[in-house]
Amino acid sequence: MHGEYKIPGGKLVVVDLNVTDGALRDVVLSGDFFLEPAEALEWMAAAIEGLPVDTPVEMIAERVRGAAAHAELLGITPEGVAEAVRRALQGGAQ
Amino acid sequence: MSTYPSSSWRAYDWQLIRDAPIIPVMHMALDEALLEEVAAGRRPPTLRIWEWAASAVVIGRFQSLRNEVDLEGAQRHGVQVVRRITGGGAMFIEPGNTITYSIYAPVELVAGMSMVDSYAFFDRWVLDALASLGVEAWYQPINDITSAAGKIGGAAQTRRNGAVLHHVTMAYDIDSAKMLEVLRIGREKLSDKGIASAAKRVDPLRRQTGLPRDAIIERMIETFRTQNGLTDSALKPEEWQAAERLVETKFGTEEWLRAVP
Numbered sequence: 001m002h003g004e005y006k007i008p009g010g011k012l013v014v015v016d017l018n019v020t021d022g023a024l025r026d027v028v029l030s031g032d033f034f035l036e037p038a039e040a041l042e043w044m045a046a047a048i049e050g051l052p053v054d055t056p057v058e059m060i061a062e063r064v065r066g067a068a069a070h071a072e073l074l075g076i077t078p079e080g081v082a083e084a085v086r087r088a089l090q091g092g093a094q
Numbered sequence: 095m096s097t098y099p100s101s102s103w104r105a106y107d108w109q110l111i112r113d114a115p116i117i118p119v120m121h122m123a124l125d126e127a128l129l130e131e132v133a134a135g136r137r138p139p140t141l142r143i144w145e146w147a148a149s150a151v152v153i154g155r156f157q158s159l160r161n162e163v164d165l166e167g168a169q170r171h172g173v174q175v176v177r178r179i180t181g182g183g184a185m186f187i188e189p190g191n192t193i194t195y196s197i198y199a200p201v202e203l204v205a206g207m208s209m210v211d212s213y214a215f216f217d218r219w220v221l222d223a224l225a226s227l228g229v230e231a232w233y234q235p236i237n238d239i240t241s242a243a244g245k246i247g248g249a250a251q252t253r254r255n256g257a258v259l260h261h262v263t264m265a266y267d268i269d270s271a272k273m274l275e276v277l278r279i280g281r282e283k284l285s286d287k288g289i290a291s292a293a294k295r296v297d298p299l300r301r302q303t304g305l306p307r308d309a310i311i312e313r314m315i316e317t318f319r320t321q322n323g324l325t326d327s328a329l330k331p332e333e334w335q336a337a338e339r340l341v342e343t344k345f346g347t348e349e350w351l352r353a354v355p
């Protein structure tokens with residue numbers, strides 16, 4: 001499943017994922033934002049991986065915020081990532 | 095208005111590198127190699143003007159290859175696809191159609207500045223150069239150089255070991271039809287820009303100035319030299335070799351290209 005969200009005044013955040021046995025799997029986060037260090041991309045994706053499919057967006061954002069606590073984010077926000085996840089789930093199959 | 099004095103640039107002995115045309119993957123590797131050299135203090139802060147030996151799609155560090163690039167279209171047009179070390183968006187490059195440069199500097203040059211402010215700071219001299227050619231351009235945060243007639247270019251940065259790489263690609267001319275055959279440009283990306291056509295977003299410098307590409311580059315170099323000082327320099331053999339090694343181990347590998355599938 002595939003979701004995109006253009007952060008107002010920021011960049012495009014894209015989430016690709018699968019749902020297996022009610023959990024978010026194979027989460028790939030991408031987009032034209034900026035991150036330091038680059039590894040923060042995997043930290044944020046890992047924070048979403050395995051979450052129950054009915055996890056509230058606020059909680060997804062909170063998980064992402066925690067994972068990126070030691071990273072510098074530009075053009076991307078934890079809320080924006082959570083919104084892209086929500087859209088991916090809402091959109092269904094690609 | 096920037097509150098940072100341009101005199102801070104003057105604290106350094108800026109070096110100019112003008113490449114002969116080289117292949118896209120080598121440009122990716124040179125950016126990393128030269129960033130490391132400046133970080134290690136082996137090379138003074140440097141401005142590098144790029145020349146391209148082949149057409150390319152350059153995707154950002156965090157972009158999905160399959161979401162951004164039409165690989166079949168790229169192959170059909172002989173366009174090489176590479177991933178760079180900075181974030182930001184995909185660019186479609188044809189030799190002679192773009193003006194690309196990199197700045198490698200100590201982060202102390204932008205100390206105390208927010209990331210967003212540092213983008214505009216690094217390209218102030220370019221806006222001055224364009225203004226002197228009659229192009230009124232400005233910075234549209236985060237990383238766009240734009241004008242009333244449309245977007246001109248985009249910047250991207252990354253930082254490492256106390257050094258910052260800031261590079262920019264500006265459109266001199268553009269084959270919009272071909273661009274749309276090699277890039278996948280989604281509607282969502284354009285949603286808060288209020289513009290329906292991706293091709294319409296860019297207004298290249300050729301149309302805006304009527305000048306040859308080299309004349310614009312010469313004016314840019316002249317402007318940088320006048321404002322900040324600039325010594326003509328060249329790649330050292332060991333820098334070239336370091337970049338070649340990086341092509342072999344990183345930038346030329348499928349693993350790197352597909353780092354975000």
